[in-house]
Amino acid sequence: MTLLPHEQVETGSNPELSVIWLHGLGASGQDFVPLVPELALPPNSAVRFIFPHAPERPVTVNGGYIMPSWYDIYAMDIDRKIDQEQILVSCAQVHQFIELELASGMQSEQIVLAGFSQGGAVAYQSALSYSRPLGGLLAMSTYFATPELCENVDAQRDLPILIQHGRFDSVVPESLGQKARVTLTGLGLAADYQSYAMDHELCQAQIDAIATWLTERLPSKA
Helix, strand or coil: CCCCCEEEEECCCCCCEEEEEECCCCCCHHHHCCHHHHHCCCCCCCEEEEEECCCEEEEHHHCCEEEECCCCEEECCCCCEECHHHHHHHHHHHHHHHHHHHHCCCCHHHEEEEEECHHHHHHHHHHCCCCCCCCEEEEECCCCCCHHHCCCHHHHCCCCEEEEEECCCCCCCHHHHHHHHHHHHHCCCCCEEEEECCCCCCCHHHHHHHHHHHHHHCCCCC
């Protein structure tokens, strides 16, 4: 399997944390690159951000229009009918990035997965089907599409999970973000949940919270 094209940003030399960040439907890995300086992470820290580009494919709910997509979406009802085979392929592609980071010298606990909207659904699947403990999972304005396909939940018992959602989200209703938290609890996983007065987007208060959360994932300097 060929590694997906991607953007990469490092905030310092010798990164001590890797963040693999997945964009939403119809977007690209470029979308969140400008966010890196806005996070204003500690000046003595070094984080590698990896922003993969989803492949282009027809998306049923958009009339079959070809666009960057991690998987096909058949229906936008509350159950979000999706192509499960395609999400598993996307999951395997994310795991390739994890393996590349491990080969570079990162420990699995130094690798964080993040995803917005459709990318968040892939982040859920990728984190909870990976065989080694990861450093964190950030799920933004998204839903947990495939809990029945997650095969390595036990490996992620101590996984720090942060769910963020807009109370006025017109694309992915906040009820789906809340449902994801309930599902995680049923799997024996704990997740912090934050809601914001926004639509399907990011806001400054959320960015500040992400910065704090990522800082907490950095190895201790003590």
